[in-house]
Amino acid sequence: MDKGRSTMYEVNSPSRESKTLDSLSLFIGTGECNANCAHCAGRAHRKYAPEEDGILNEDLIRQTLEDCHNQGARYLSISSSGEPTLSPISITKVLRMTEEIKHCGISYSPINLYSNGIRIGEDQQFCDDHLQSWKDLGLTTVYITVHDINEKKNAEVYGVKSYPPLEKVISRIHKPGLLTRANLVLSKRTIHSPEKFAQTINHLQKIGVDSISAWPIRGQDDTLDPNLAPTSEELDQMGEWIGKRDPKKGKIVLLRENSRIKYKNREKLTLFPDGTLSNTWCNY
Numbered sequence: 199m200d201k202g203r204s205t206m207y208e209v210n211s212p213s214r215e216s217k218t219l220d221s222l223s224l225f226i227g228t229g230e231c232n233a234n235c236a237h238c239a240g241r242a243h244r245k246y247a248p249e250e251d252g253i254l255n256e257d258l259i260r261q262t263l264e265d266c267h268n269q270g271a272r273y274l275s276i277s278s279s280g281e282p283t284l285s286p287i288s289i290t291k292v293l294r295m296t297e298e299i300k301h302c303g304i305s306y307s308p309i310n311l312y313s314n315g316i317r318i319g320e321d322q323q324f325c326d327d328h329l330q331s332w333k334d335l336g337l338t339t340v341y342i343t344v345h346d347i348n349e350k351k352n353a354e355v356y357g358v359k360s361y362p363p364l365e366k367v368i369s370r371i372h373k374p375g376l377l378t379r380a381n382l383v384l385s386k387r388t389i390h391s392p393e394k395f396a397q398t399i400n401h402l403q404k405i406g407v408d409s410i411s412a413w414p415i416r417g418q419d420d421t422l423d424p425n426l427a428p429t430s431e432e433l434d435q436m437g438e439w440i441g442k443r444d445p446k447k448g449k450i451v452l453l454r455e456n457s458r459i460k461y462k463n464r465e466k467l468t469l470f471p472d473g474t475l476s477n478t479w480c481n482y
């Protein structure tokens with residue numbers, strides 16, 4: 199067992215520092231991705247991902263859902279070492295499982311799906327086939343990672359030739375009644391000045407994003423990237439700008455190092471493709 203990892207046994211162990219979990223994140227799917235980000239932290243986990251969509255360790259996932267719920271977790275997120283929307287069968291299976299365990303009094307809400315948005319923006323058939331049924335199975339929000347509101351810049355960071363218009367991605371998520379959250383990655387290569395930050399938030403709210411979470415870019419070792427992250431002063435100014443903003447325009451959260459206390463206190467756990475449960479995202 200690698201240092202820093204925990205197992206299913208430890209979730210129930212009386213030695214855990216915190217008795218209350220807040221949320222659980224499940225890694226599912228093949229690890230395939232339609233983007234090629236230079237900073238990808240998912241790659242290290244792909245060797246443990248199944249080769250085919252739909253292959254899940256169902257017993258382990260069900261047990262983890264039950265154990266974490268018993269420890270207080272109510273928020274669930276679905277993520278992947280690649281792009282989850284490329285593994286729709288696995289997403290459907292997990293959502294069905296969350297429906298089934300409701301009969302045993304185990305209910306997660308909200309349930310959120312992480313995505314780079316590319317398939318949603320490019321594949322109408324995929325949206326027609328899945329988004330409504332996932333909403334019916336309890337999915338609440340799709341989290342779209344945004345590097346820049348400029349499509350070319352966004353595509354550049356994603357390592358793809360083109361990125362679909364964000365307006366299209368957002369409207370396709372909204373169509374079946376799902377919510378959208380933009381996860382804004384702040385970096386010197388894209389958004390780092392308080393002015394650009396304000397301009398980006400204004401634009402995202404204008405195109406209908408329901409909520410926004412922003413954080414400074416982190417390295418593959420899960421620590422702040424000192425070369426690319428905005429400075430403390432810039433982050434302070436962004437925080438001040440948010441403080442003056444009318445909250446009626448939508449929720450904006452700026453996640454800084456002190457926001458990671460939940461991870462440190464193990465209130466948030468992730469089930470990784472190799473079957474370990476950890477409070478550290480990059481636990482290899």
Ligand code: SF4
Pocket residue numbers: 231232233234235237238239240241278279280281314356
């Ligand atoms: S979209 Fe996510 S999983 Fe895909 S390459 Fe980028 S960081 Fe990695």
